[in-house]
Amino acid sequence: MRTDVIVVAAGSGQRAGDGIPKQFRPLGGRAVLRRTLEAFLGRPGIRHVLPVIHPDHAPWCAEAMAGLEGVLAPVAGGATRQASVRAGLEALADDPPDLVLIHDAARPFVSARLVADAIAAAERHGAAVPALVLVDTIKAVGEPGFVGAGPDRGGLRSVQTPQSFRYELIRAAHRARAGADDLTDDAAVAEAAGHRVATFPGDPANTKLTTPEDFVTAERHVALELADVRSATGFDVHAFGPGDHVVLGGVRIPHQQGLSGHSDADVVLHALTDALLGTIGSGDIGHHFPPSDPQWKGASSDLFLAHAVALVKAAGGLVAHLDATVICEAPKIGPHREAMRERIAQIAGISLARVSVKATTSEKLGFTGRREGIAAMASATVRLPWID
Numbered sequence: 001m002r003t004d005v006i007v008v009a010a011g012s013g014q015r016a017g018d019g020i021p022k023q024f025r026p027l028g029g030r031a032v033l034r035r036t037l038e039a040f041l042g043r044p045g046i047r048h049v050l051p052v053i054h055p056d057h058a059p060w061c062a063e064a065m066a067g068l069e070g071v072l073a074p075v076a077g078g079a080t081r082q083a084s085v086r087a088g089l090e091a092l093a094d095d096p097p098d099l100v101l102i103h104d105a106a107r108p109f110v111s112a113r114l115v116a117d118a119i120a121a122a123e124r125h126g127a128a129v130p131a132l133v134l135v136d137t138i139k140a141v142g143e144p145g146f147v148g149a150g151p152d153r154g155g156l157r158s159v160q161t162p163q164s165f166r167y168e169l170i171r172a173a174h175r176a177r178a179g180a181d182d183l184t185d186d187a188a189v190a191e192a193a194g195h196r197v198a199t200f201p202g203d204p205a206n207t208k209l210t211t212p213e214d215f216v217t218a219e220r221h222v223a224l225e226l227a228d229v230r231s232a233t234g235f236d237v238h239a240f241g242p243g244d245h246v247v248l249g250g251v252r253i254p255h256q257q258g259l260s261g262h263s264d265a266d267v268v269l270h271a272l273t274d275a276l277l278g279t280i281g282s283g284d285i286g287h288h289f290p291p292s293d294p295q296w297k298g299a300s301s302d303l304f305l306a307h308a309v310a311l312v313k314a315a316g317g318l319v320a321h322l323d324a325t326v327i328c329e330a331p332k333i334g335p336h337r338e339a340m341r342e343r344i345a346q347i348a349g350i351s352l353a354r355v356s357v358k359a360t361t362s363e364k365l366g367f368t369g370r371r372e373g374i375a376a377m378a379s380a381t382v383r384l385p386w387i388d
């Protein structure tokens, strides 16, 4: 069955405070909205993921979604959650799914199990919500500051999202309720239209970030999350040609020859760029900057490394370490090593301690030994969000 997901993100996050609406705030280095969208992307059975946002939030949304593939263009929400969901449902009407999951952007910890259960429950019942038994005793509050009689908690549940429905059922229910935007979840909209709503087990970890305290707890949670540490290698060679200097690791080094190449022939930055691209499976430097393209003629290789770093960041990653080995008989690398480390750290936006530059000769063997050119090997280590 074709299943689409609507992620409602058009709220202003008043209760969470902090200026920027909570769904665009970083959590462990990644925007809450990005985390929520990623939790659905690529899950079995999911066709499209549609964010619903406030039009004024478009720049924050674009930043949060940078580089994410498989997400539909955001649509404008309304003044209430109910109006935002309705806008999302209408936006799917031209190519309607069979099932739709409706989820709060403010719940970034939705698990693969919840997504699978939501789909199965909608297939079976037409309308379903994840529900949790209450662990606290519930009291009505009559006179402010004093408890009144409480309901029997045995018959109560707290419900979460994703709430799942047959698309036509929930769209008709939302249309019928348009204009009376007073309901806080979609189960209530379905019930108001006369439908029975089933429950499936919720997940205590699937909390809705609502208050500043929720963000403190969530930061603790993400600090423990499994990181995906990936490393990859790069290698590059350029031949000596006419000239009076070489550029290595972004540093100009006087030499009686230059290095020939389409760009500035900086083998060190090229090898590091390839290593970084390798960590995210994003091809190689020639794929991103084809030598056939005249715009890269004589280009500074800083650009290539900075682009690879930007791609790693767009994938939600952090560069943990860059390591390069230069292989040549001359020039001597030692006197320039620190300058190269500093320049590489500056381009990559990381601290000096995360960059290493080494050098070796090849004992006069091979093309580097014959002083025909310079080679560089590199490795990059990045920390990426865990994606199963």
Ligand SMILES: Nc1ccn([C@@H]2O[C@H](COP(=O)(O)OP(=O)(O)OP(=O)(O)O)[C@@H](O)[C@H]2O)c(=O)n1
Residues within 6 Å of the ligand: 008, 009, 010, 011, 012, 013, 014, 015, 016, 023, 052, 077, 078, 079, 080, 081, 082, 084, 085, 103, 104, 105, 106, 107, 208, 209, 210
């Ligand atoms: N007009 C609205 C209001 C809320 N939401 C979304 O509905 C979800 C649940 O709402 P809530 O947690 O109440 O978010 P806010 O309305 O932003 O929070 P607050 O009430 O504190 O302002 C959030 O992902 C929120 O962005 C929405 O899409 N459109």
Ligand SMILES: C[C@](O)(CO)[C@H](O)COP(=O)(O)O
Residues within 6 Å of the ligand: 081, 104, 159, 160, 161, 184, 185, 186, 208
């Ligand atoms: C949809 C919801 O998250 C289910 O628990 C909840 O009803 C949203 O409520 P809010 O009033 O928008 O915070």
